[in-house]
Amino acid sequence: MLSTPHKPHSHGPRSHGLWEATAPAAPATTALDGHVSAEVVIVGGGYTGMSCALHLAEAGCRVVLLEAREIGFGGAGRNVGLINAGLWLAPDDVSSALGPDHGERLLKLLGDAPAAVMALIDRHGIDCELERNGTLHCAVGASGLAEIREREAQWQKRGAPVKLLDATETAARLGTSAYLGALHDARAGTLQPLAYARGLATAVVKAGVTLHTSSPVTKAERKDNRWHLTTSGGSVDADWVVVATDAYSTGPWQMVRTEQVHLPYFNLATKPLSPELLRKILPGREGVWDTKTVLSSFRMDRAGRLVFGSVGALRYSGTAIHKAWARRALSRLYPDLGDIAFEHEWYGQIGMTGDALPRLHTFGPNAVGFSGYNGRGIAPGTVFGRELALLIKGEKTYAELPLPVSDVTPAPFRRSREAWYEAGAQIAHLV
Ligand SMILES: Cc1cc2nc3c(=O)[nH]c(=O)nc-3n(C[C@H](O)[C@H](O)[C@H](O)COP(=O)(O)OP(=O)(O)OC[C@H]3O[C@@H](n4cnc5c(N)ncnc54)[C@H](O)[C@@H]3O)c2cc1C
Numbered sequence: 206m207l208s209t210p211h212k213p214h215s216h217g218p219r220s221h222g223l224w225e226a227t228a229p230a231a232p233a234t235t236a237l238d239g240h241v242s243a244e245v246v247i248v249g250g251g252y253t254g255m256s257c258a259l260h261l262a263e264a265g266c267r268v269v270l271l272e273a274r275e276i277g278f279g280g281a282g283r284n285v286g287l288i289n290a291g292l293w294l295a296p297d298d299v300s301s302a303l304g305p306d307h308g309e310r311l312l313k314l315l316g317d318a319p320a321a322v323m324a325l326i327d328r329h330g331i332d333c334e335l336e337r338n339g340t341l342h343c344a345v346g347a348s349g350l351a352e353i354r355e356r357e358a359q360w361q362k363r364g365a366p367v368k369l370l371d372a373t374e375t376a377a378r379l380g381t382s383a384y385l386g387a388l389h390d391a392r393a394g395t396l397q398p399l400a401y402a403r404g405l406a407t408a409v410v411k412a413g414v415t416l417h418t419s420s421p422v423t424k425a426e427r428k429d430n431r432w433h434l435t436t437s438g439g440s441v442d443a444d445w446v447v448v449a450t451d452a453y454s455t456g457p458w459q460m461v462r463t464e465q466v467h468l469p470y471f472n473l474a475t476k477p478l479s480p481e482l483l484r485k486i487l488p489g490r491e492g493v494w495d496t497k498t499v500l501s502s503f504r505m506d507r508a509g510r511l512v513f514g515s516v517g518a519l520r521y522s523g524t525a526i527h528k529a530w531a532r533r534a535l536s537r538l539y540p541d542l543g544d545i546a547f548e549h550e551w552y553g554q555i556g557m558t559g560d561a562l563p564r565l566h567t568f569g570p571n572a573v574g575f576s577g578y579n580g581r582g583i584a585p586g587t588v589f590g591r592e593l594a595l596l597i598k599g600e601k602t603y604a605e606l607p608l609p610v611s612d613v614t615p616a617p618f619r620r621s622r623e624a625w626y627e628a629g630a631q632i633a634h635l636v
Contacts, residue, residue, distance in 0.1 A: 219519055221282045222551025223474040223506065224399035229332055231276045231403040232410045237417040237439035243269040245597055246434055246443040248422050248458070251281035252582060253575055254449030255405040256325075256590025257597075262412035264598055269441050270414055271434070273421035277402035279453035280582055283553030285472060285502050285514055287340055287492040288319045288583050290392040293561050296359040302560060303608070309363075311607040314592075316365055318584030319392045325587065326396070331404030334397040334507040340492040343375065343384040349496030353388040366391040379493065380486040381538045387493075395492040395504050398583065425457040427569055445597050448566070448574030449590070451582070452556030458568065461576045463615040465556035466622045469518035469630065470580070473531050474549040475542070477509040486511065486539055499633040501534060510548065511535075517630035519552045530634035555580040559616060563589070565608040575608070 218225070245261055247254045250272030258270045272278065292299060292315060300308030326335050344350040353369060360367040367390045370378065375387040410416055417436075424435035425446065432446045448454075454462040478486065487493065487505055494502040503513045513535055517527040528547070535542055558564060558577040563585060567573050573596065575589040595601040603610055616622070 218549070219551050220553065221277070221399060222472065223510065223512065223549035224277075224282055224397060224551075226549060227506065227508070228277075228397060228399040228403055232407045232416070234276075234406075234410075234416055234418040236419040237271060237436050237441070239439045241269055241415065241439070241441050243267045243415070243441060243443045245269075245445040245447060246271065246432065246441045247447040247449060248434070249279070249449035249451070250276045250406065250416070250418065251279045251402065251449060251451065252405065252586030253451065253590045253593075254447065255402065255409050256587045257447050257449065257593045258409045258414045258416075258590075259405065259412055260591045260594035261597060262409065262414045264594070266598070268414045269443065270409065270416045271420045271422055271436060271441065272416070272418045273455060275418050276406040277399045279451060280553055280555070280578070281402040281586070282399040283551060284398045284580075284583065285470075285492070285512065286334075286395045286398045286504060286583070287494065287502065288322055288394045288396060289340060289581050290316050290319050290365070290390055290584065291360070292563075292581050292585075293579050295356050296363060299562070302562060307607065307609055312363060314588055314607045315585055316360075316363070316392065318588040319394060321591070322396075322401075322584050322587050323394065326401070326404070329404060329408040331401060331408070333400035333404050334395070336395045336490045336492075338394060338489045338491050339389050339391045340393040340395075340494070341370070341375070341378060341387040341389055343379070343387045343493060343495045345384065345496050347385070350385045352496050353386065357388055360390075378487070378489055378491065380488070383538050384495065389491070393492065395490065396583070397506065401583070422456045425572075430570075432572065444571060446568070446572040447593055447597075448568060448572065448576075450574070451576045451578065452554055454576075458574070460613045460615070461566065461574070462556070463619065464564065464613050465558055465577055466616050466619055466626070467554040468516060468557050468580070468626050469552055470514060470555050471517050471519045471527055471550065471552035472512050472514035473528065473547040474506065474510045474512045475545045476548045478511060478542075478545075482541060483509050485541065499630060511542075515630070515634070516626070517552070517634060518627050519550055523627065523631050526631045526634050559614075563608060564613075565606060565610050566613055567610055
């Protein structure tokens with residue numbers, strides 16, 4: 206039941222919005238108090254950390270997971286919930302940036318990643334509003350149509366079940382004729398992101414992981430060939446450290462954050478639509494986004510709320526500007542919605558890397574992590590966590606992972622670019 210009472214998240218309605226209001230409870234957890242030893246200590250309670258923890262614990266490994274705030278505090282509890290296959294970059298661009306070996310390995314892993322998420326959800330009976338009907342990448346104008354046509358060719362060459370829908374079929378799927386076509390990706394789907402994170406946490410605890418929340422790691426030292434991590438209330442020593450803190454990194458691995466430029470992204474959720482509107486608007490419940498640079502996305506939740514999002518932060522002058530724009534944009538797409546109220550509003554920060562590719566970093570012997578998901582973290586985080594488990598169990602080498610190990614490279618002019626993203630989104634949404 207999604208309405209199970211739960212303890213409030215440690216942050217406000219503008220950070221986790223609808224997802225906080227409708228996710229089942231997280232397992233009961235406490236802060237780390239005292240000293241514990243483990244084989245592996247995982248830092249970060251999002252998809253990457255919890256998938257890694259689960260796959261290690263299922264193989265009999267002793268794991269401690271430390272989360273600074275609550276499960277799903279980072280991107281995992283704030284996102285749109287699109288279980289995408291692949292990255293923002295078109296497949297051929299991934300292959301030329303990484304070379305054919307890593308490039309094609311990464312594309313294969315990420316192309317199959319939504320199926321891995323769905324299998325994990327099924328295996329652990331996670332109640333997270335999973336919809337398996339794919340996603341629709343919608344073409345705005347002739348250049349948008351050319352872009353998705355090219356993506357279709359590049360994915361089909363790799364055997365992926367993607368199909369370009371013409372304007373008529375797109376209109377039938379969406380209930381609006383605003384787009385010239387759409388690329389349907391049958392591998393993909395949608396879910397309730399915080400419910401998925403909390404469901405993973407429940408599975409992690411059942412598998413025997415010691416999971417502590419409200420336990421920010423503040424110090425990491427290597428002594429006697431082991432890692433020693435310190436939190437406000439305790440410490441952990443372990444053979445391995447997995448750094449799974451990504452765009453919300455604090456403490457010893459803040460450098461991961463300095464490599465990324467934060468792109469703010471907001472979502473607004475309507476009240477549940479009437480049965481008549483639900484028959485017209487997105488009846489197949491696919492996840493949708495468009496080809497614009499300042500893009501829009503939309504999807505349904507299980508109760509039939511339309512969740513509509515775009516680039517921008519709901520703070521300062523941004524709140525009024527983005528909400529007024531969203532109302533105008535929605536009524537252009539769906540005039541039948543009239544003046545429908547928004548029940549929930551929230552936003553988060555997407556960590557963008559310079560080349561739009563994720564990163565694999567090491568932070569000393571036996572200290573490793575993936576980061577830099579560029580707004581594609583549900584499926585990638587889940588399978589990257591599993592890859593790290595394989596590495597730690599000795600079933601894969603670094604050379605067999607989907608990305609080469611790279612150094613952390615701070616993004617130039619990060620703060621000013623972040624300010625520009627926030628201001629630029631407001632300018633775009635004034636018209
Ligand atoms: C608004 C928004 C929309 C998005 N939409 C989508 C989407 O539709 N589809 C998609 O696939 N992806 C989407 N993403 C991206 C996705 O949410 C992230 O890529 C994903 O959450 C990354 O997972 P993660 O586990 O690596 O990191 P996170 O989920 O960010 O978790 C990291 C955790 O580490 C913890 N942490 C940080 N520092 C410390 C410390 N020192 N000690 C202990 N814990 C620490 C944080 O509190 C946090 O809980 C979106 C992101 C945002 C913000």
